[in-house]
Structures are given as structure tokens and as C-alpha cells.
Amino acid sequence: MTEQTEQTASLGTRDTPDAPDTPGTRRARGACGVLRAAPGAPGASAVRTAPDVAASATPSAAPATSPAPSSVLRPVGERRTWPRSFADRLTEPLPGLRSVARVAREGSTRPDPESLREVSALPYEPAPLPRVDAGTVAVTWAGHASWVVRIGGLTVLTDPVWSRKILGTPARVTPVGVSWDDLPPVDAVVISHNHYDHLDWPTLKRLPRDTPLFVPAGLGAWCRRRRFTRVTELDWWEAAELPSPGGGTVRFDFVPAHHWSRRTLTDTCRSLWGGWVLTDRRGQRVYFAGDTGYGHWFAEIGRRHPGIDLALLPIGAYAPRWMLRPVHTDPEEAVAACRDLGARRMAPMHWATFLLSAEPPLEPLARVRAAWAAAGLPAEDLWDLPVGASAVLE
Numbered sequence: 001m002t003e004q005t006e007q008t009a010s011l012g013t014r015d016t017p018d019a020p021d022t023p024g025t026r027r028a029r030g031a032c033g034v035l036r037a038a039p040g041a042p043g044a045s046a047v048r049t050a051p052d053v054a055a056s057a058t059p060s061a062a063p064a065t066s067p068a069p070s071s072v073l074r075p076v077g078e079r080r081t082w083p084r085s086f087a088d089r090l091t092e093p094l095p096g097l098r099s100v101a102r103v104a105r106e107g108s109t110r111p112d113p114e115s116l117r118e119v120s121a122l123p124y125e126p127a128p129l130p131r132v133d134a135g136t137v138a139v140t141w142a143g144h145a146s147w148v149v150r151i152g153g154l155t156v157l158t159d160p161v162w163s164r165k166i167l168g169t170p171a172r173v174t175p176v177g178v179s180w181d182d183l184p185p186v187d188a189v190v191i192s193h194n195h196y197d198h199l200d201w202p203t204l205k206r207l208p209r210d211t212p213l214f215v216p217a218g219l220g221a222w223c224r225r226r227r228f229t230r231v232t233e234l235d236w237w238e239a240a241e242l243p244s245p246g247g248g249t250v251r252f253d254f255v256p257a258h259h260w261s262r263r264t265l266t267d268t269c270r271s272l273w274g275g276w277v278l279t280d281r282r283g284q285r286v287y288f289a290g291d292t293g294y295g296h297w298f299a300e301i302g303r304r305h306p307g308i309d310l311a312l313l314p315i316g317a318y319a320p321r322w323m324l325r326p327v328h329t330d331p332e333e334a335v336a337a338c339r340d341l342g343a344r345r346m347a348p349m350h351w352a353t354f355l356l357s358a359e360p361p362l363e364p365l366a367r368v369r370a371a372w373a374a375a376g377l378p379a380e381d382l383w384d385l386p387v388g389a390s391a392v393l394e
Contacts (some may be wrong), residue, residue, distance in 0.1 A: 006174045006211075025391065031092055042286070044175055044280075047319040051148040055235050059168065065121070071237050071239040072190065072237065072238045072239065073239050073240065074234060074238050074240050075230055075240070076212060076232050076242065077233065078210075078233075080217075080220070082218045083124075084268050085269050086270070086272045086273075089267065091258040091293065091295055092258075092293075092326040094260060097262060100325060102323075108319075108320045108358050110357075110358060111319025111355055111360055112358075115363075116355075118360055119355075119361050122173060122362065123365070123387060124177070124387045125386035125387070125388050126175075126179075126244060127388060129148065129178065129183075129184070129390060130390050130392050133246070134152060134153030134245050134247075136150060136393070137151045137280065137284045137309065137310070137392070137393040138390055138391065139310065139391055140177065140178055141386075142176055143161075143172065143175075143176055144161055144172075144175055144353035145159040145192065145197075145288075145314065145349050145350050145386075146158060146162070147349070148183065149288070150177055151250055151278050152245075153186050153244050153245035154245070154250050155183070155184045155188075156189070156278065157186055157189045158276070158312070159190070159191060159198040162176050162180055162200070162206070163203055166354065167196045169197065169356060170355055172353050173355060173361070175238070177386075181233040185247070186211055188212045188252070189204070189207065189211060189213050189214070190276045190288065191213065191219065192213045192216070192259075192273060192289075193216060193259060193290060194216075194219055194273075194292020195261070195291065196265045199219075200390065202226075203321075210229050211228065211230065213230065213231045213232065214232050214234065214240065215234075215277070216261070216271055216272035216273055217233050217235045218233065218261075218270055218271030219233060222263075222271075232252075234252075236254060236255060237253075237254070238253075241363065244281055248280070249281060250279065250280050251279040252276060252278060253276065253278075254274050254275075254276060255274055255287075255297070255298065256300070257270060257274045257275050257291065257292035258292045258293035258295045258327065259291045259293065261273045273290065277301070278294070283306045283307065284309055284393060285305060285307055287301065287305070287341060289313050292327070293325060293328060294329045294336060298340035298341050299340040302342040302343070306342060307342070307344075308343040308344065308385070309393055310343065310347060310393065311338050311347070312349050313329065313337055313338060314329055315329065315331045315348040315350060315351050315352045316351025316352070316357070317351070317357045317359075318331075320357075320358055330364075330367070331348075331368035331370075332368075334368060335372055345383055346381065346382055347384075347385060348384055351364040351365070365384060368384065369382065
């Protein structure tokens with residue numbers, strides 16, 4: 001089952017001037033976007049304030065003067081014991097029988113036939129991966145929540161789904177943006193949660209079994225049963241590190257999200273869910289949200305991990321709002337989340353790949369562009385990449 005099917009059925013370089021541009025690659029020049037002001041400085045409160053287009057979202061941020069606690073550093077591959085359930089981490093209760101009945105009555109979980117004509121216009125522009133070195137940060141959107149992140153000399157895949165179809169969902173409407181055969185050796189994989197559109201066994205089984213996997217608490221056993229030998233499970237506000245070819249390390253911090261987990265009829269919230277902050281030795285930082293609704297965690301993530309250079313944020317699978325608001329940001333909320341994080345740039349994801357909900361296929365892009373402009377943010381800092389395109393931090 002897909003995440004939405006499961007939910008409705010639930011009862012409850014800056015220094016790389018010599019790297020040439022590659023077709024399909026966007027480069028960021030200069031420091032722009034929403035910069036985090038020092039506590040008490042002019043504009044500091046604006047980082048915490050959602051734009052008018054997302055006025056209904058009102059996260060409660062921690063005081064700007066509070067010290068940011070450090071994440072707990074854990075050994076790579078550590079085996080750990082976890083509680084049987086993480087249901088106490090839910091931001092809101094899961095849908096009940098009334099929600100299931102309403103979905104069945106309204107049939108409002110897929111785009112209407114008229115809007116499906118937009119599928120042919122979805123942006124898809126695959127191009128070669130950009131050339132990078134150990135000081136370069138580059139991202140390539142493979143589609144949905146799957147990114148090829150190049151950071152600290154490592155190649156990291158986020159929620160890799162290279163399958164044409166996932167259980168309980170229509171086939172993808174745009175091809176994968178990067179051929180599997182064109183990938184460099186994969187140094188690590190991060191998983192946000194266990195829903196089928198984010199944890200895809202047909203894709204993972206293509207990897208060598210000694211590939212380091214960074215996964216939420218409670219998901220390690222699933223990976224080890226499939227013979228992966230370097231599995232690191234983390235709780236929220238924990239981290240692990242891998243050596244960087246350029247010296248130093250790349251740090252993987254697991255951070256909270258407003259979501260849930262379920263893969264079978266009997267494992268609801270038995271594993272955790274969250275996002276990842278990847279940081280190289282120079283302090284360049286990429287935040288990958290995974291799946292999430294809007295809420296207070298974004299401000300707290302930004303407080304604990306200041307100076308995020310790029311936020312990869314979901315903008316699709318949000319309609320109908322009465323059902324999906326707690327677990328999926330809409331485009332306006334994604335822009336608000338970017339501001340709460342204090343991120344300098346935003347790259348939208350979780351749209352234009354699988355049609356998981358009722359909004360028209362092109363609507364997320366139009367709305368996120370409008371929300372970004374309404375917030376008065378520089379257009380060049382919204383990296384609204386086509387599937388298959390890349391962007392490089394400079």
C-alpha cells in the first residue's frame with residue numbers, strides 16, 4: 001500500500017570555480033535567500049514568521065536565545081534496542097473510521113480526469129550529473145523524494161525509488177531522472193520512513209550489501225533481514241559520521257518530522273520517521289525533509305542546525321487538506337517551513353512523479369512559485385528543478 005492508501009485505511013562549492021557547467025545544472029552564486037539573523041538583530045523574527053500565504057500554519061518556535069543542544073553522536077552500525085511503538089511521537093492522531101468513510105464517500109484521492117491532461121507538461125529534463133570534488137555540494141532530482149546528493153566527496157541517495165511502480169499506486173508519470181547505470185558509486189543511503197514510496201526494496205536490492213544505510217529507529221531489523229551489514233539506526237537529534245575522501249567527515253543528523261510510519265497491517269508506528277541534515281567538514285549543510293506536515297519542528301531544526309544552505313522540501317500530495325494536512329505540507333507551508341528553518345535556498349520535491357492525491361499535477365509548482373514570490377524571496381533561491389536536473393552550491 002502507498003502512504004495515502006495506508007493512512008486512509010488506518011484506524012487511528014562555494015569554492016569550485018574550475019568546475020564547468022553541465023547542461024541541466026543550476027549554480028547558486030552568492031549568499032541570498034532567507035539568512036538567519038542573530039538573536040535580537042533586525043529581521044530576526046522574520047525567520048520564525050510564516051508568510052501570509054501560509055497564515056493558517058502557526059508553529060511554536062523555541063526562544064531565539066535558547067542554546068541549541070548538540071546531537072548525540074552514535075557509532076556507525078551500532079545495534080540497539082528500541083521501544084515497541086513510536087506512536088507517542090505523533091503530532092496528531094491518525095485518521096479513524098469516519099475519515100475512511102469520508103474518503104470512500106467523496107472519492108477525493110486522485111486528480112480529476114480533466115487535470116490529468118497536465119501530465120504531459122510535467123518538467124522532465126534529464127542531464128549528466130555535474131562534475132564535483134570533495135568541496136562541492138551538488139544535488140540532482142531523480143523524482144519524488146529521491147535525490148543524488150554529492151557532499152564532502154560522498155554520493156548519498158535519499159529515499160531512493162527507481163521503480164516504475166510502487167505497491168497500491170499508479171505507475172510514475174515521469175521517468176526516473178537519473179539512470180541507475182549513470183550513478184557514481186553510492187557511498188550512503190538515508191531513509192526518512194518506511195512508507196512504500198520512500199522505502200523501496202526493488203531499488204535497495206540493487207545496492208551492494210555493505211552500503212551504509214542510515215535509517216530511523218526501529219527500521220534496522222528490516223534492513224538486516226535483507227543482509228545489509230552497515231545499518232545505522234538513529235533517534236531524533238542523533239547523528240553519525242562517515243569519513244570524507246577530502247579529509248574530515250560528513251555528518252548525518254536525524255531530525256524530527258510531522259509524519260508517521262506503517263508498512264503492513266500490524267506495524268503502525270513501530271519505526272520512527274524524520275528528516276536528515278547532511279553537513280560536510282566545511283559546514284556546508286543540506287536538509288532533506290522526507291515526508292512531513294507543517295509545524296513547530298522546522299524552527300527547532302533551524303535552531304539546532306543553523307546555516308542550512310539548501311532545504312529539500314515536499315510540496316505535493318496535499319489534497320484533500322482535511323485528510324493530509326497533518327502529514328504533508330502544501331506549497332505555501334513548504335515556503336513557510338523554509339523560512340522557519342532559516343534555509344538559504346529551497347528545492348521542491350515530492351511532486352511530478354507519483355500522483356498520490358487529488359491536486360492537479362501542475363498545481364504544486366504554480367503555487368510554490370507564487371508563495372515564494374509573495375514572501376518576497378529571491379527567485380534564484382527557489383530551485384524548482386525539473387526531474388533529472390541538478391544544482392550546485394557555490
